[in-house]
Amino acid sequence: MRTVTNRTTAALLLLLLLVSFPLLAALPNQLAAVRLAGVALIWWYGGVVAPCLGALIAVAWLPDAPPRDEPGKARAT
Numbered sequence: 477m478r479t480v481t482n483r484t485t486a487a488l489l490l491l492l493l494l495v496s497f498p499l500l501a502a503l504p505n506q507l508a509a510v511r512l513a514g515v516a517l518i519w520w521y522g523g524v525v526a527p528c529l530g531a532l533i534a535v536a537w538l539p540d541a542p543p544r545d546e547p548g549k550a551r552a553t
Contacts, residue, residue: 486537493526493533 500508500518508518 482537482539486533489533489537490530493530497522497526 497518500521508521509516511517512520
């Protein structure tokens with residue numbers, strides 16, 4: 477049961493990262509166009525922050541794949 481909860485949480489967080497980019501672009505007064513170190517905030521988010529957070533979420537919360545059965549061995553019941 478815990479694996480399903482972790483996988484669902486991770487999937488929702490990854491979707492939130494994707495949805496945040498157009499929401500930032502839609503902010504009034506071009507707020508996402510404010511520059512930091514010569515680059516717009518929206519590009520910092522899309523090029524650095526979101527990919528790093530996505531990798532962290534995937535590593536931390538997505539469970540490992542279940543072990544595969546070896547060919548030729550009978551499955552224990």
